[in-house]
Amino acid sequence: MKETLPERAREVVKRLRGEFPQARTALAHGDPFQLLVATILSAQCTDKQVNMVTPSLFRKYPRPESFARAGIGGIEKMIRSTGFFHAKAKSIKGCSAALLRDYGGKVPRDINELVKLPGVGRKTANVVLGSAYGIAVGVVVDTHVKRLAGRLGLTRQASPEKIEQDLVKIVPQGDWILFSHLLIWHGRKTCSARQPACPSCVLADICPSCGKV
Numbered sequence: 001m002k003e004t005l006p007e008r009a010r011e012v013v014k015r016l017r018g019e020f021p022q023a024r025t026a027l028a029h030g031d032p033f034q035l036l037v038a039t040i041l042s043a044q045c046t047d048k049q050v051n052m053v054t055p056s057l058f059r060k061y062p063r064p065e066s067f068a069r070a071g072i073g074g075i076e077k078m079i080r081s082t083g084f085f086h087a088k089a090k091s092i093k094g095c096s097a098a099l100l101r102d103y104g105g106k107v108p109r110d111i112n113e114l115v116k117l118p119g120v121g122r123k124t125a126n127v128v129l130g131s132a133y134g135i136a137v138g139v140v141v142d143t144h145v146k147r148l149a150g151r152l153g154l155t156r157q158a159s160p161e162k163i164e165q166d167l168v169k170i171v172p173q174g175d176w177i178l179f180s181h182l183l184i185w186h187g188r189k190t191c192s193a194r195q196p197a198c199p200s201c202v203l204a205d206i207c208p209s210c211g212k213v
Contacts, residue, residue, distance in 0.1 A: 033063070
């Protein structure tokens with residue numbers, strides 16, 4: 001009998017949990033605010049490059065107050081290598097000011113409050129809530145999750161918002177945070193965009209795209 005999508009999703013989690021027991025966010029951070037900034041910087045940029053930038057960035061600007069007081073040019077100079085640095089610097093400075101003004105400098109634990117902050121969309125909010133606070137309100141859909149969810153036949157949607165809507169229906173809520181981490185790790189290690197390593201993939205027998213990409 002053909003498996004259902006929830007059954008396939010649970011099997012994906014089970015197998016990848018065994019493959020990547022260490023799966024977690026690759027963005028280096030010391031607190032929720034640093035993770036928020038790092039996630040903003042990660043847009044259209046690799047986590048590896050972000051992690052090269054943030055140590056010196058956080059030494060110079062350790063708290064929201066530091067960014068809020070900083071000149072925009074100084075922030076831009078330090079984050080230039082992450083790309084789109086004009087927009088990112090504006091978002092980080094504006095986000096820091098909003099945190100101070102509206103939340104006492106603390107990163108809120110509510111997604112509706114988080115997405116009000118400059119530069120913070122649902123994906124960034126999900127990353128912060130899941131990895132900083134352990135709060136599962138949705139599934140992070142980045143480029144890896146989008147690609148793998150499609151290849152695994154878990155969604156036919158193209159937009160991150162609609163993909164997330166599909167995934168939260170079939171992935172147990174207790175696995176929402178882990179599910180994203182697992183697919184991201186699997187996407188980096190095995191199921192790459194151009195040359196997926198299907199012969200060595202632990203999901204080969206349950207993946208409808210195996211050998212077809």
